[in-house]
Amino acid sequence: MSILKLHFKVDGSDFTRAGEASGEVKKILKELGFNPDVIRNVSIAMYEGEINMVIHAGGGEIDVEISPEVISIVLTDRGPGIEDVALAMKEGYSTASDNIRSLGFGAGMGLPNIKKYTDEMVIDTKVGAGTVIRLKVFVT
Amino acid sequence: MTVNEIKSILAADVLCCECLLENDVLSACGSDMMSDVLAFAKEQAVLLTGLVNPQVVRTAEMMDMKCIVFVRGKHPEEDIVTLAKDRNIILLCTDLEMFTSCGLLFAHGLQGGGGKK
Numbered sequence: 001m002s003i004l005k006l007h008f009k010v011d012g013s014d015f016t017r018a019g020e021a022s023g024e025v026k027k028i029l030k031e032l033g034f035n036p037d038v039i040r041n042v043s044i045a046m047y048e049g050e051i052n053m054v055i056h057a058g059g060g061e062i063d064v065e066i067s068p069e070v071i072s073i074v075l076t077d078r079g080p081g082i083e084d085v086a087l088a089m090k091e092g093y094s095t096a097s098d099n100i101r102s103l104g105f106g107a108g109m110g111l112p113n114i115k116k117y118t119d120e121m122v123i124d125t126k127v128g129a130g131t132v133i134r135l136k137v138f139v140t
Numbered sequence: 141m142t143v144n145e146i147k148s149i150l151a152a153d154v155l156c157c158e159c160l161l162e163n164d165v166l167s168a169c170g171s172d173m174m175s176d177v178l179a180f181a182k183e184q185a186v187l188l189t190g191l192v193n194p195q196v197v198r199t200a201e202m203m204d205m206k207c208i209v210f211v212r213g214k215h216p217e218e219d220i221v222t223l224a225k226d227r228n229i230i231l232l233c234t235d236l237e238m239f240t241s242c243g244l245l246f247a248h249g250l251q252g253g254g255g256k257k
């Protein structure tokens with residue numbers, strides 16, 4: 001299998017559609033016959049990232065590279081950035097509004113969940129400019 | 141426990157995927173916070189929630205969950221039912237509250253996730 005590259009634009013104005021890109025990647029990984037644990041890890045991590053983009057950053061873009069050895073995901077947004085990454089990584093810490101919590105998110109588990117389900121996670125962020133999160137899930 | 145047993149225990153209505161009722165579930169997670177659900181990685185699980193929006197179905201999809209039970213008499217809109225149907229996720233509705241629903245399923249032998257690992 002050669003490397004498969006996918007690109008998604010995530011609409012920040014429609015919460016109901018958040019997760020469509022992650023669902024599409026999950027479907028493709030299933031069709032390619034990846035191990036169910038790998039598929040679940042990639043899907044959950046990407047879904048949390050996609051939700052974060054919609055609720056915190058007004059949308060963004062996601063690039064996914066699928067190879068037999070590793071699945072790489074790059075989530076890019078031009079949102080407000082993360083002021084304190086260490087604090088944002090703490091379970092239960094969230095800057096989400098009550099409105100976001102009423103939708104079932106903003107429990108302060110997004111970034112910790114992404115870390116939990118991936119093998120590598122690198123966050124590049126600048127306040128006022130945006131955030132890039134690079135993730136890797138190794139297949140073997 | 142089969143989804144059909146869950147349906148009986150909770151006196152629940154089936155909204156879609158009735159043909160999958162004999163599927164087995166091994167554990168359950170009850171929450172209105174989807175990020176808490178996403179932290180719960182268990183095979184063949186059922187989700188109990190009082191939250192009604194499309195992200196409930198997408199969360200279950202990412203987690204490979206077999207069934208969602210809407211508690212407290214909550215009923216999803218048709219678009220949510222369609223989303224679940226397309227993903228072969230069974231939707232149930234019960235008038236029981238969250239605590240009562242979880243308690244009944246636990247008393248009948250269904251386990252939770254065992255806490256944070």
